[in-house]
Amino acid sequence: MNLFSIIISTIFVNNYVFARFLGICPFLGVTNKMETATGMGVAVTFVITLSSAITWAIQKYILAYFGIEYLQTIVFILVIASLVQFVELVIRKISPALYSAMGVFLPLITTNCVVLGVAILNVQEKYNLIETLTNAIGASIGFFLALILLAGVREKLELSDVPEALQGFPIALISAGLMSIAFLGFAGLV
Amino acid sequence: MKLSNILKNGIIKDNPVLVQLVGLCSVLAVTTTMVNAFSMGMAVTAVLIGANVVISLLRNVIPSKIRIPAFIVVIATFVTIIQMFMQAFLPPIYEALGIFLPLIVVNCIILARAESFAYKNKVLPSVVDGLGNGLGYTLAVVALATIRELVGAGTLFAGTGLEINVFGDKFQPAAVFVAPAGAFIVLGLLIGVFNTMTKKKATN
Amino acid sequence: MKETIKLGIVLLLFTAIAGGVLAVSNNFTAPIIAERERQESLAAFYDMFKEADDFIDVDESLLEEIKANNQTIREAYEAKKGDETIGHAFKVVSTGFDGDITTVVGVNTDGTISGVKVVSHTETKGIGTRIEGEDFTSSFVGKATESELMPVASPSAENEVLLLSGATVSTKAVLVGVNGAREAFMNYFAN
Numbered sequence: 001m002n003l004f005s006i007i008i009s010t011i012f013v014n015n016y017v018f019a020r021f022l023g024i025c026p027f028l029g030v031t032n033k034m035e036t037a038t039g040m041g042v043a044v045t046f047v048i049t050l051s052s053a054i055t056w057a058i059q060k061y062i063l064a065y066f067g068i069e070y071l072q073t074i075v076f077i078l079v080i081a082s083l084v085q086f087v088e089l090v091i092r093k094i095s096p097a098l099y100s101a102m103g104v105f106l107p108l109i110t111t112n113c114v115v116l117g118v119a120i121l122n123v124q125e126k127y128n129l130i131e132t133l134t135n136a137i138g139a140s141i142g143f144f145l146a147l148i149l150l151a152g153v154r155e156k157l158e159l160s161d162v163p164e165a166l167q168g169f170p171i172a173l174i175s176a177g178l179m180s181i182a183f184l185g186f187a188g189l190v
Numbered sequence: 191m192k193l194s195n196i197l198k199n200g201i202i203k204d205n206p207v208l209v210q211l212v213g214l215c216s217v218l219a220v221t222t223t224m225v226n227a228f229s230m231g232m233a234v235t236a237v238l239i240g241a242n243v244v245i246s247l248l249r250n251v252i253p254s255k256i257r258i259p260a261f262i263v264v265i266a267t268f269v270t271i272i273q274m275f276m277q278a279f280l281p282p283i284y285e286a287l288g289i290f291l292p293l294i295v296v297n298c299i300i301l302a303r304a305e306s307f308a309y310k311n312k313v314l315p316s317v318v319d320g321l322g323n324g325l326g327y328t329l330a331v332v333a334l335a336t337i338r339e340l341v342g343a344g345t346l347f348a349g350t351g352l353e354i355n356v357f358g359d360k361f362q363p364a365a366v367f368v369a370p371a372g373a374f375i376v377l378g379l380l381i382g383v384f385n386t387m388t389k390k391k392a393t394n
Numbered sequence: 395m396k397e398t399i400k401l402g403i404v405l406l407l408f409t410a411i412a413g414g415v416l417a418v419s420n421n422f423t424a425p426i427i428a429e430r431e432r433q434e435s436l437a438a439f440y441d442m443f444k445e446a447d448d449f450i451d452v453d454e455s456l457l458e459e460i461k462a463n464n465q466t467i468r469e470a471y472e473a474k475k476g477d478e479t480i481g482h483a484f485k486v487v488s489t490g491f492d493g494d495i496t497t498v499v500g501v502n503t504d505g506t507i508s509g510v511k512v513v514s515h516t517e518t519k520g521i522g523t524r525i526e527g528e529d530f531t532s533s534f535v536g537k538a539t540e541s542e543l544m545p546v547a548s549p550s551a552e553n554e555v556l557l558l559s560g561a562t563v564s565t566k567a568v569l570v571g572v573n574g575a576r577e578a579f580m581n582y583f584a585n
Contacts, residue, residue, distance in 0.1 A: 019370050021219040025212065025298055070274065070420045073292045074266035074412060081259055110262075113215045113296045120289055125493075163382075169211055170382040177374030184371065256401050260408050267412040271419045278423040281430065285514070 003134045010138030012186040016114055017146035018179065023114035027146060028172055030105070037151035043105045045140035047087060048115050051080050052136035055119040056129055076119050081110045114143055150176055193318045200322020207330035208384040212298040216290045217331055218373040222342075225349045227335030228328065229283045230290065233272050235324025237294055240268040242308040242320035249309050261304040262295070269294045282349070299323060330380075337376050342367030434513060435469060435498055439483040442500035442509030446473040446480060460582055466574030473500070481508055482583050486571035490515055491522050491563040499575035501539055505584055510534040510572055515564075522564035530556050530565070539576040539584070543569055 016022045026044070030036045055076050063069050088106045092099045109115060118139045122132045153175045162171050204210055207217050213234075220230040244264050245252070252260045273291045276284040284291070294300065303323055308316040339345055344363040346354045355361075366372050439449055449471040451457070460467050469485040481502045487494050493516040500508040510531045517523055524530060533549050533556035545557035545565050558565045 021215050021370065021373070022293075024214040024218060028211065028214065068417075070270060070416055071413060073270050073273070073295055074263060074409075074416070077262055077266050077295050078259065078409070081262055110258075111296045111298050111301060113293045116296050117289060117293060120292055124289070165382040165386040166378070170378040170385070173374045173378030173381070177371045177378065180369075180371035180374055181366065184369065253401055253404060256405050259405055263405075263408050263412050267415055270416055274419055274423040274427075278426040278430065 003131065006131060006134045007138040007141075010135060011142040011145065012183065015142045015146060015183055016117065016139050017143055018176070018183045020117070022117040023112050023143055023146075026105075026108060026112050027143075027150065027176070028169060029108075031147055031151040031172070032154055034148070034151045034155060036105075037147040040105045040108075041140075041144035041147050044109060044112065044114065044143055045137075047080070047084060047106075047109050048118055048140045048143075049133065049136045050087070051083050051115055052118055052122055052132050053129070054079055054083065056122055056127075056132045059123050072120070072123070076116060077110075080115050080119070084110050114139060146179075149179060153179070193315065196315055196318045197322040197325075200319060200324075201326040201329065202388070204323075205326040205330060205384075206299040206323050207327055208381055209388075210299075210302075211381070212302060213300075213327070214377070216293060216297060217327075217334065218370070218377060219290050220287060221331050221335035221338055221373060222368050223286075223339050223348050224332060224335045224346065226283070226286050227331040229276075229280070230287055231324070231328025231331050233276070233287070233291065234294055234297065234299070234327050235321065236272055237265065237268045238300055238303060238324045238327075239317055239320035241265045241300055241304055242316040243313060244268075245304045245308040246311060246313045246316035252309075257305070257309060258301075261301060261309075265300050265304070266295045299327060334373075334377055334380055337380070338367045338372055342369075342372055435471075435483075435485050438498045438511045438513060439471065439473065439500060441511065442483065442498075443473040443481055445475050447476070448474045449483060450474060452482075456582065460578050463581070464574055464578050466571050467578050468496075470578065479503060482579055484575035484578060485513075486574050488567050488571035488574070490517050490567040491561075493517075495525070495564070495567050495571060497568055497571040497575075499534075499572050501575065501579045501583075505539045505579070507534050507537050507539060507572075507576075510568075512568060517561075517564045521561050524558050524561055525564050525568050530558055530568075534572060539579055542573055543576065545569055 010016065014020060017024070017027050023044075026040055030040045058075060058079065059069075059072070063072060063075065084106055088099075091106075118136055122135055125131075125135075127135055150172065154172055157171060157175065166174070200206070206212055207214070216230060216234070220226045241261070241264050245261060248260075248264075269292060272294075273284070276287075276291065303319060307319045311319070336346070339348060340356060341364050343365075344355060344357045344361045346356055364372075367376065436449055440446065452460075452470045452472055457467075457470055460470060466486040466488055467484060468487055471483045472479050473481040473483055481500055484499045484501070485496065486499060487496050489495070495515040495517070496513045498511050498513055500510075502508045512525050512531070515522070515525065517525060534543070537543060537555065538552045541553045543553050543555050545562075546554045547557050547559065549555050549557075555569070556565075
């Protein structure tokens with residue numbers, strides 16, 4: 001698969017949120033306001049891209065080399081957890097402004113399954129380094145797009161008359177479902 | 191707290207899926223058929239109980255500063271063991287659950303139970319807590335899968351050999367229910383119904 | 395500083411124990427997984443060679459050589475009826491529309507295909523999944539291995555097999571695998 005089709009595929013056709021169900025927790029958790037959705041989106045993009053590159057190298061030069069692929073899950077999640085800690089430290093030192101914007105989201109990212117999901121899928125699809133990075137960036141943009149779209153809808157929903165039982169999360173899920181139908185329109189594009 | 195209360199909290203009052211709304215990724219992904227949902231429920235329950243037991247046993251050994259990475263190591267170990275055994279003994283289910291098996295590691299339910307319960311309680315209550323939350327999860331995913339499979343494919347128990355074609359051959363299944371969109375919508379409605387039911391009970 | 399080192403050591407110890415536990419569990423399950431996969435291919439092979447009573451692995455160094463020259467081949471076996479070799483069986487992997495397709499292919503000693511079966515794939519439900527179907531796989535049976543197999547809508551010639559309309563990518567992907575097996579047979583096992 002060429003790089004362009006990887007990008008288009010991960011953003012639209014196989015959007016990690018709408019088609020693969022990865023990253024649903026933050027997707028519902030931070031989309032009640034546009035501002036928080038943007039902060040989360042930026043933080044996730046950063047971590048996914050970095051962790052994809054690192055896990056790719058670890059898989060190729062350590063796990064596959066020594067034939068201990070069965071340690072994949074445990075090693076990848078530890079890498080992601082330490083990376084998140086590290087990024088948090090660095091940002092706090094370098095740019096307090098950036099830290100106040102996305103700092104609160106960083107600890108949440110460890111348990112965001114998009115990050116681990118992308119790392120594992122990179123290995124499963126046997127991507128090389130360039131394809132891995134492309135996939136990571138595509139996945140992040142797709143995630144970002146999903147967050148912003150849902151945040152936009154939910155800001156409007158606050159003002160509308162929703163049946164009592166469906167207020168809050170249920171109506172957000174139903175909106176996400178309708179959005180997912182819209183994304184089905186991209187099927188067959190790649 | 192009484193053990194039966196711990197169990198009930200996990201299943202109904204603090205149902206991880208329908209009330210706490212955590213770990214929804216796998217909930218949406220594996221509920222295309224009842225069999226997948228039930229297997230995922232069992233895998234999550236096994237990891238929950240295993241991780242709760244080990245963390246509860248080691249709660250005086252794990253320094254609180256590194257408790258989160260330590261929890262993650264314990265959880266990841268159990269997940270990998272389950273993955274290996276499923277691949278060895280239940281290959282069709284292993285294939286069907288795919289990437290969502292390793293992703294149990296980042297299922298927030300398990301880390302949350304480790305942090306808020308097992309790290310502070312004795313072994314027996316921790317086992318019951320793991321069991322309760324696991325069953326709560328299983329119940330929710332099987333309910334969701336039943337609706338999706340029934341409306342989206344017109345079958346029940348597909349893939350078990352006991353497959354029932356509920357509406358007969360003429361039925362045109364509403365495929366959108368097994369598509370991703372259906373997962374979101376049915377889960378939204380299910381949470382709405384559950385909210386209404388539990389609220390009514392509370393006001394009575 | 396001293397505390398950091400201590401915490402680091404504790405965590406390292408944890409990870410080491412976890413690694414040990416996983417190594418034990420892997421040692422236990424890995425042979426079962428390998429054996430099960432072998433049994434799965436064997437079951438498909440017995441279907442293709444009705445007369446065979448045993449399948450033996452081809453010489454390991456030969457298999458390595460075949461694999462080095464032929465990217466699709468994963469396993470190769472000789473089908474035996476008593477002492478007589480009645481054909482060769484291959485397990486091949488090719489890239490489909492979405493992920494890998496694993497196919498097993500049987501070739502008779504006279505150079506005709508005895509059977510093709512798709513054992514695992516992740517193709518699109520209802521479209522690509524038709525590669526499992528009898529009408530598709532049976533179109534391979536009896537075809538000659540001398541020249542490359544081609545997909546056409548209504549196959550008739552010695553080198554033509556069924557093209558599933560609407561699932562061109564999946565069809566061609568299976569063909570890549572079968573052609574791989576065909577080449578391996580022609581290069582290493584044909585008399």
